[in-house]
Amino acid sequence: AQSVTQPDIHITVSEGASLELRCNYSYGATPYLFWYVQSPGQGLQLLLKYFSGDTLVQGIKGFEAEFKRSQSSFNLRKPSVHWSDAAEYFCAVSGSQGNLIFGKGTKLSVKP
């Protein structure tokens, strides 16, 4: 069965510091992978997605993610975090039925 693991429940970084959020997936075939962000009281917004091709994917708000098949990972990165990036981040994989399977999420706090 497909699954997504986000090992870090909560991460705190200083404003201006770099960020990497980890995501590991379990999927038999070539996965379709996504990162979403959820601000408090809001729905989920798509940051970026990977289907095929270049393993480094650029998204909105300065985020990027790298697909590594050998490690079954799809980590999200940002070179310099802004206070407005504080939110919860969800990694997801497209399941066999076409639905998205989400990880438990990583809450990001940003220190001034």
Add this chain to the structure above:
Amino acid sequence: DSGVTQTPKHLITATGQRVTLRCSPRSGDLSVYWYQQSLDQGLQFLIQYYNGEERAKGNILERFSAQQFPDLHSELNLSSLELGDSALYFCASSVDIGQGNGYTFGSGTRLTVV
């Protein structure tokens, strides 16, 4: 505004009651998905409809049901409510049902069962 509209935004009801959550998908999207988000379970896929037909079922309880109408809006019906049903319920939509399509999410309905 994502284009996916969910009503109501908040709902407080008593145990044993029945409620209906409504979702209007983004213009042009034929697929609607319902998710439940709770602190302990995270985001759980409930059910998917495509152009009026049920296409996939996830962890949806028998007390819950959904449908998608000809105008493509969808309703999620929750009955015999229990305290544990308190959660955020999200609707999402996409153009079709193919793998690899990201969803557009609504802002959710927060259900509190007291």
